[in-house]
Amino acid sequence: MLIRLEDIRRYYTVGEEEVHALDGVSIAIEKGEWTSIIGQSGSGKSTLMNVLGCLDTPTSGRYILNGQDVSGMSDNALADIRNREIGFIFQTFQLLPRETAQANVELPLVYRGLRARERHERATAALEKVGLANRVHHRPNELSGGQRQRVAIARALVTEPSLLLADEPTGNLDSATGEEIIRLFEQLHSAGHTLVLVTHEPAIAARCPRAVRLMDGKVVSDGPGAQVALESRAERARAAAAAVAP
Amino acid sequence: MKGLSGLFDNVRLAFGTLWANPLRSLLTLLGVVIGVATVVSMMALIEGLRLKVTRDLGQLGANTFTVSKWPGGVNFGRIDWRRFQRRPAFHLSDVQLIRQSCPAVKTASGQTGFGLFKVASDRAETSPNVFAMGATSEWLETTGILGIAEGRFYSPSEVEEERKVVVLGTEVAAQLFPGESPLGQTVRIGGKVLRVIGVLSKRGKFLGLFNMDNIVVLPLTTAMDAYGKDHSLRINVVAQGPELVQRAQDEVTAVLRRRRDVAPGAPNNFEIDTNESVTRTFNNLSRVIAAGGAGICLLSLIVGGIGILNIMLVSVTERTREIGIRKALGAKRGRILGQFAIEAVTLSFVGGIIGLVLGFGIAFLARWAFGFPTVVPPWAVVLALAMSSGVGLVFGIYPAARAARLDPVEAMRME
Ligand SMILES: Nc1ncnc2c1ncn2[C@@H]1O[C@H](COP(=O)(O)OP(=O)(O)O)[C@@H](O)[C@H]1O
Ligand SMILES: [Mg+2]
Numbered sequence: 326m327l328i329r330l331e332d333i334r335r336y337y338t339v340g341e342e343e344v345h346a347l348d349g350v351s352i353a354i355e356k357g358e359w360t361s362i363i364g365q366s367g368s369g370k371s372t373l374m375n376v377l378g379c380l381d382t383p384t385s386g387r388y389i390l391n392g393q394d395v396s397g398m399s400d401n402a403l404a405d406i407r408n409r410e411i412g413f414i415f416q417t418f419q420l421l422p423r424e425t426a427q428a429n430v431e432l433p434l435v436y437r438g439l440r441a442r443e444r445h446e447r448a449t450a451a452l453e454k455v456g457l458a459n460r461v462h463h464r465p466n467e468l469s470g471g472q473r474q475r476v477a478i479a480r481a482l483v484t485e486p487s488l489l490l491a492d493e494p495t496g497n498l499d500s501a502t503g504e505e506i507i508r509l510f511e512q513l514h515s516a517g518h519t520l521v522l523v524t525h526e527p528a529i530a531a532r533c534p535r536a537v538r539l540m541d542g543k544v545v546s547d548g549p550g551a552q553v554a555l556e557s558r559a560e561r562a563r564a565a566a567a568a569v570a571p
Numbered sequence: 572m573k574g575l576s577g578l579f580d581n582v583r584l585a586f587g588t589l590w591a592n593p594l595r596s597l598l599t600l601l602g603v604v605i606g607v608a609t610v611v612s613m614m615a616l617i618e619g620l621r622l623k624v625t626r627d628l629g630q631l632g633a634n635t636f637t638v639s640k641w642p643g644g645v646n647f648g649r650i651d652w653r654r655f656q657r658r659p660a661f662h663l664s665d666v667q668l669i670r671q672s673c674p675a676v677k678t679a680s681g682q683t684g685f686g687l688f689k690v691a692s693d694r695a696e697t698s699p700n701v702f703a704m705g706a707t708s709e710w711l712e713t714t715g716i717l718g719i720a721e722g723r724f725y726s727p728s729e730v731e732e733e734r735k736v737v738v739l740g741t742e743v744a745a746q747l748f749p750g751e752s753p754l755g756q757t758v759r760i761g762g763k764v765l766r767v768i769g770v771l772s773k774r775g776k777f778l779g780l781f782n783m784d785n786i787v788v789l790p791l792t793t794a795m796d797a798y799g800k801d802h803s804l805r806i807n808v809v810a811q812g813p814e815l816v817q818r819a820q821d822e823v824t825a826v827l828r829r830r831r832d833v834a835p836g837a838p839n840n841f842e843i844d845t846n847e848s849v850t851r852t853f854n855n856l857s858r859v860i861a862a863g864g865a866g867i868c869l870l871s872l873i874v875g876g877i878g879i880l881n882i883m884l885v886s887v888t889e890r891t892r893e894i895g896i897r898k899a900l901g902a903k904r905g906r907i908l909g910q911f912a913i914e915a916v917t918l919s920f921v922g923g924i925i926g927l928v929l930g931f932g933i934a935f936l937a938r939w940a941f942g943f944p945t946v947v948p949p950w951a952v953v954l955a956l957a958m959s960s961g962v963g964l965v966f967g968i969y970p971a972a973r974a975a976r977l978d979p980v981e982a983m984r985m986e
Contacts, residue, residue, distance in 0.1 A: 380899055380980050401903045408901025419896045419983055423587060435580070436901040480900070 326389075327487060327519055328354040328377065333386035335372050335542075346372040347383065348542035354521065356487070359514040361522045361550060363530040363557050364539035365564075370523045371492055373539065377521060378411050378490045379403045391487050408436050412481025414491035418473045420465045420480075426452060427461040430480045437484060451479040455509065471502035478509060482518075489513065492523045507532065527554035527561075581910045585917035588886050596918070599882040602875025603922030603962060604929060606868045607955045611930025613864030614951035616937065617857040619944035624853045634677075634813055635713060636820060636845045638669075638806040638827065658840045659831055660803035663791065666707060669808060672826050675819035677811045680709035681804035685794055690739075690787060691759045692747040701743055702786045703760060705794025705802075713807035722754045722769030730790040737765040742784040744770045760787060763797045782942075816845070872958065875922065876966035883915050883970035894974050895982025908975040915967020916960050923959025927952060 335347040346369045354360055362370050375381035376388065379395055382403075388396050395406055413419070420429045430448035439447075452461055455475040465473055474494060481489055491510070495503030507529060514520055514534075522533060530536040536553035538546045540560075546553050589596045640658040666681040682704055689699040708727045711719070721744075725736050737758060744753045744767075753767045774783035795802065810819035820843055827833075831840055887894070894907060934945040 375980050378899075401905075404898065404901050404903045407899060413899055415983070419892070419899070421893055421896060432897070433900040436897075436903075436906065 326353055327356045327358075327391055328352070329387075329389040330376075331387040331389075333373075333376060333383045333388060335369075335376060335381065336384045345542045347376065350386075350539075350542070350544055352537055352544060352547065354519065356519055357514075357517050358535060359510070359520040359522070359533050361524055361530040361533040361536045362539060363524055363527065363536055363553065365525060365561075368539040369542040370525070370539055372542075374490055374492045374521065374523050377488070378413055379406050404436075408433055408484065410487050412484060412486040412489045414474070414477050414481050414489065414494045416493035416496040418465070418470075418477045418497070420473060420476055422465050425462050425464055426457060426468070426476045426479075429465070429476055430483050433480060433484045447483050448479070451483040452476070454482065455479045469502075470498050471505060474498060474502075474506055475509070478506075482513075487519060489518055489520045490523075491520070493525070494522065495524075495526075495529065527557045530554040530557065578913065581913040582917050584910065585914035588882075588914060589918060589921065596882065599878035600875070600918065600922035600925065602871045602873070602878045603919050603959050604875070604926040606871035606875050606962075607923045607926025607959050608929035608933060609864055609868045609871060610958065611927055611947060611951050611955050612933040612937070612945070613860055613868075614954075615930070615934035615945040615947040616943055617860055618948040618951070619934075619938075619946040620853060620857060622946055623944040624850065634810045634816055636808055636810075636816065636843055638808060638823060638841055638843055640803050640841050641805075642842050642844075658803075660801070661806055661841070662804065663707070665827070665830065666804065666806050668826060668830060669806060669823055673819060673822035675811050675815040675822050677809045678709045678712055679806055679808045680707045680713040681791060681806050682706035682710055683791070683794075683802040683804050685761075685798040685802070688761050688787075690743055690747065692753075692756060695747050695749075697743060697746050697785075700785065701740075701760075703794065703798065704786055704788045705791040705798075706788055707791050710788065710807070713809050718772040720770045720772040721752065722767070724769055725790050730792050733792040733796055734790060735763065735765045735793060736768045737787050737789045738769040738771060739767055740771050740784040740786040740788075741773045742782070743787055758787075760789075761798060763793075765789060765793075820845075872962050875919065875959075876962045879915055879919050879922075879963055880966040880970065882918065883911060883967050884973075886914070887911065887970045887974045890974075891977060891982045891985040894977050895979045895985070898977065898979035899983060904975040907977075908971045911971030911974045912964060912967050915971065916963035919959045919963030919967075920956065923956045926959065927955050930955065 330350055330352050333347050333350045334345070337344040337346055348369075350369075350373060362373060364370050372381065376383050379390070379398075383396065386396070387394060390406065391410055393406070395403065398406065407413075421432065424432075427445070427448055430451055431444040434444040434447060449458075449461065452458060455478050457472060457475050457479065460468060460472060460476075463472075465476070468476065474497075478494075494510075495506050498506065510520055510522065511532075522529070524530055531551045531554035533550035536546075536548065536550040536557075537544055538553050538557055546556055638661065640661060641655050661681070663681055666679050669676055669679045683706075685703045685705060687700050688703045690697045690701045708725055708730050711724045719738075720741060722738075724738055725734065729736055737760070739747070739753060739758075747753065747758060748756060753770060756767050757764050758767060759765075771784070771786075771788070791804075808819060808823060810816040824839065824843065827841055828839065833840055897907060897910075930951075931947055934947050937943040938945045
């Protein structure tokens, strides 16, 4: 078992009101699984991903990652966990604009404390793996959206993390480029990586072996991707009909 | 190795911030630049004066002291000049008295200045800035510093007989008689015609301010007759030996008190100045320069620190997203803190370097244009750079701590 979430809650206080972004989420993910998290905007997907990525600390609940209870860890300990265990891929890429692709990919290794030569070798290999061997010296603004996301994936892979987390990785890409990225995920899955992919598109969830559907911070279904995607489509149709009905 | 390359990375990032907006950076660094430039040029002036005074005093010899009704050297603070004005003047007879009745005294001379004059020969003339001095024939011996480059100094009988002769400083001689000997030629000074009998050897500027080569010296009697009698003399006294300086001073004091009717127990109505008192004057001077410099410096360093604080707060705000990304990828608080602290130190260090260059420039300019004997001491360089880095550290810590405390999720959401 790589991930175990037990009754995770994440509440925000906005003015007088309490927002339940996650409201008692319990899931388990095995090593090597490819899980998508689907749900409508505001359902709590990003919050869940931030908790999984140790970027955010839940209000209550227990989180066991790779055998360690990370629920009560300090800021610095969590930074270490993020560096060793987790590779992030964000919708908006989150690359350092002034640095080259090479330097961006090396960054997590800087915080790992590796020497320059090893960083260089590993970053070059990771960029090769995502098909960007000829773009290492480009800065983000000299790259297309798809290429930027590949740099981000290389950066996530370079530390050989136990978990890859992607939050709407195709959200800022056109459909053809998005398709390439999803193919890349398929390859990574075949290579044995554990993937969690956040999406609001049933079409993408349908291609994952497993999908977890969130609604208002609660897990409403958990099963094979194709099946959960169908449910999600049906739910959407119902919501649309309700909106049109008098 | 690991720490070093991390440091290098951070220094590189700091230069990135500097170059991102060079004009803004320069303006925010201005305080540090001015602070450091002030320190360096002040130190250069004090150090230069110190070296110069040491050298000048060395030439003066340890056996000499002066007697005058005026306080010697440069003075600070309120001085009641009228009190000194009311004192009885010193005359030639006082010089003779000291020479005759003080056994510890080897010789003594009297001198007085008559102001600035234009000196003219048949063909050329100087600017009206030549200092004219009247002195007795022992003057050369008592000042100890000046030799004669050409010709001779005047004799006691020439003083007694009010001969119309003059000894020129080298600069005056060079201006009036370029490429020929001035000896035996005549010059006009303030309407009087005088025959040149000698030229003083080159001396340079005393304390960098008074040009000792742009003077003329003539027999005291001649000078008083020509330019005014009501001058009180300064008397230069040489003791028989280094061990007799104190004794000579005591004898001179006793003789003069009697001569000037000073009641027993009353303070002297004249001043005795030694090398030490000149040194003391110099120390006063450098303390005033240092205090003024320290004030300006402290003020501009605070201004500079606020500049650094400002540029770093802006930098942290502009790079909130970058900080979020770095934290997401595993940067601990200490790393972020270090990154921004090093950036602040690098920035102000750059300001320090610019200030240093500027300070050297000011020191050089002061020497070249005004003849101040400025010398930048090596430790002033170290002090300036340490100071600027210190300012960067002190004022950079707060923005750096703010960066380190940022929440990665919030930070990455920033545009
Ligand atoms: N920092 C925050 N402060 C207050 N409310 C938040 C914050 N982050 C998220 N939320 C709220 O939590 C809910 C879930 O947000 P999020 O996880 O971003 O949804 P999703 O990614 O599924 O669109 C939303 O209602 C959102 O408004
Ligand atoms: Mg989201």
